[in-house]
Amino acid sequence: MRHLKPRKHHLTKASYLAMTSAVALFAATMTLSAPARSDDATIQKWIDSEFQPSTLSKEEQLKELQWFAKAAEPFKGMEINVVSETITTHEYEAKTLAKAFSEITGIKLKHDIIQEGDVVEKLQTQMQSGKNVYDGWINDSDLIGTHFRYGQTIALSDYMKGEGKDVTDPYLDVNDFIGKSFTTAPDGKLYQLPDQQFANLYWFRxxxxxxxxxxxxxxxxxxxxxxxxxxxxxxxxxxxxxxxxxxxxxxxxVYGHMDYGKKDPSLGWRFTDAWLSMAGNGDKGIPNGLPVDEWGIRMEGCRPVGSSVERGG
Structure with a gap:
């Protein structure tokens, strides 16, 4: 989704087990991931050196991360491979949170950073071949329709309440996530957990x-x-x-308009997909994406059913 682009964690059926810990990891305020022996000293080190400031007190952080360590005990030594595209948020997850998660849980989490097109290509390869390429995927919420239709993705809302309940962070507030509506399929189930978003703000004097x-x-x-x-x-x-x-x-x-303070390759699509669509330029009278997206493609039941130049396509 290009106007508000929540990235989401997509769990393949092959990933199961401790992946919900990884999901909670990226989702929670001070989430974590990677290998080592966990004790309170290790946890406290990360709280003091990295996870500040936080909306949680240090006591609350300690309690939550102790839960991570305990829930992960049956899975120590397990290796989990996650992939995302090259964005600063994900680089932090790969370099810092993955290391923290591994040290606290003893689960070896490897987070690869590759180009956006490569993420989509490898995801398609896994879905079509049935062979596990990665256990967890952080990919655009544009793919919610694909995950809903193909049946290759674990519905997080079902998993967190059912089979994965014991490895789902009890402190996780899913309703606190921005963009959850874009990662919820027509069946009402949450397939993707929003990880980061591109927010468009209008500042005025x-x-x-x-x-x-x-x-x-x-x-x-x-x-x-x-x-x-x-x-x-x-x-x-x-x-x-x-x-x-x-x-x-x-x-x-003075000038009545300035968009972005520096040159950026995304300037073009942010204008067409974000500003124009949010302003109703994609389809007059119909809210963006419901059921017409910013390319003028009409959607019914999470499936594209037609495109029109008049609608901005």
Whole structure:
């Protein structure tokens, strides 16, 4: 999903066992993963040296990580292979959290970082061949339909309540995750656990938007009140107004719009897939993704049923 892009953990049926520990690992506030003998000194070392600041107190962190160590006892020495694409969040998981998890649980967690296309290719290979390439996958929530239709993925909501209950972090608050709706299939089950997201924020100068003179001039020109834009045309109007009509504030040249403070390869798709779609440019009158996504593809029951240029495709 490109407008809010939750990454998710996808568990293949071959992964089972301690993978829920790894899921809880990436999910919890101070999650962990990798090999070694676990004791309270090891846990305390990670709490003090790495997992600060935290929304939890150190006592609460200790209690949760002690649970990890105890739950992992039957699986010490087990090797788990996880993969994700090259993103800073996942690099931290691979280099730091994997090491912490291994030291605390005694489970050898290897987290590979590869390119996005390679993640998808290897995932397809595993699903089509039935041979285990990786035990756990961190991949785009765009794949929720694939996981729902193919039946190759463990439904986390079922597993955490059933067979995997003993290895599911009891302190895990699934409802606290942002983007859970994008990783829940039409059957109402959670197949992916959101790991990180690309959030799009609209920042505006409150003093400019509440200035009586600016408000009056804007209303006279455009016929509606100056305010935070709710669609793309208003976004364009506001940018034009401050750039070409107001021009200067306190002797300083001002601009009505700036997107990103540095060059980035993702600038193009963030505009088309995020800003434009959130502004309703993909399909007039229908919320983005429900049931038309940002490429103008209409979805029914998590299946694509048609695309239209008029809908932005």
């Amino acid at each position: 409150y003093d400019w938007f509440t200035n009586p003179d600016y408000k009056a001039k804007f209303k006279a020109k455009y016929g509606y009140d100056l305010g935070v834009p709710v669609n793309w045309s208003a976004y364009e109007d506001i940018a034009e107004f401050f750039t070409n009509d107001i021009k200067e504030i306190n002797g300083v040249k």
